[in-house]
Amino acid sequence: MQSITPQQIRSSFVNASRSEAAKLTLPKDFDSLDWNNLDFLGWRDEKMPLRGYLVVPGPTGIMLRAPEGGARKNRSVLCELCRDVFSKEDVLLWVARRAGQSGRNVNTVGTLICADFLCCGNVRKEPPANEINPDPAAVVLRQIDGLKDRTAQFPSRVQAK
Numbered sequence: 001m002q003s004i005t006p007q008q009i010r011s012s013f014v015n016a017s018r019s020e021a022a023k024l025t026l027p028k029d030f031d032s033l034d035w036n037n038l039d040f041l042g043w044r045d046e047k048m049p050l051r052g053y054l055v056v057p058g059p060t061g062i063m064l065r066a067p068e069g070g071a072r073k074n075r076s077v078l079c080e081l082c083r084d085v086f087s088k089e090d091v092l093l094w095v096a097r098r099a100g101q102s103g104r105n106v107n108t109v110g111t112l113i114c115a116d117f118l119c120c121g122n123v124r125k126e127p128p129a130n131e132i133n134p135d136p137a138a139v140v141l142r143q144i145d146g147l148k149d150r151t152a153q154f155p156s157r158v159q160a161k
């Protein structure tokens with residue numbers, strides 16, 4: 001994705017108040033992010049560990065909440081964005097408050113996403129070659145396309161009336 005500024009990030013949120021957006025903590029490595037290898041920017045708030053953010057090209061930002069009690073230590077579920085089957089990273093049910101009026105009525109949408117939002121790196125790892133997929137580089141390209149598509153659709157779920 002194209003690089004975006006902290007100011008653009010803070011004004012991109014569709015389901016966060018101005019003060020929530022103002023208070024967010026940017027990713028620690030923000031100044032050295034490799035934007036070329038990111039399909040979205042996702043991170044956990046260092047100061048509020050149950051809070052996560054996902055900013056998709058546009059940019060459109062979604063504020064997310066992790067379940068109380070932290071990670072469930074299993075990989076029996078797939079991340080809905082990267083669908084990576086090899087990663088050992090936990091997957092959490094991240095909850096987004098819906099945008100607008102339904103948000104004020106405490107209407108939320110849950111999505112299973114990697115606990116640390118490492119999806120963009122996951123889809124870029126070449127899987128072992130096998131008979132069905134003899135060309136790992138082609139698999140990577142397909143995975144990146146899939147992640148881009150699913151990520152692009154994500155905000156509409158939060159903004160749905």
Ligand SMILES: [Zn+2]
Nearest residue numbers: 079082114119
């Ligand atoms: Zn993922």
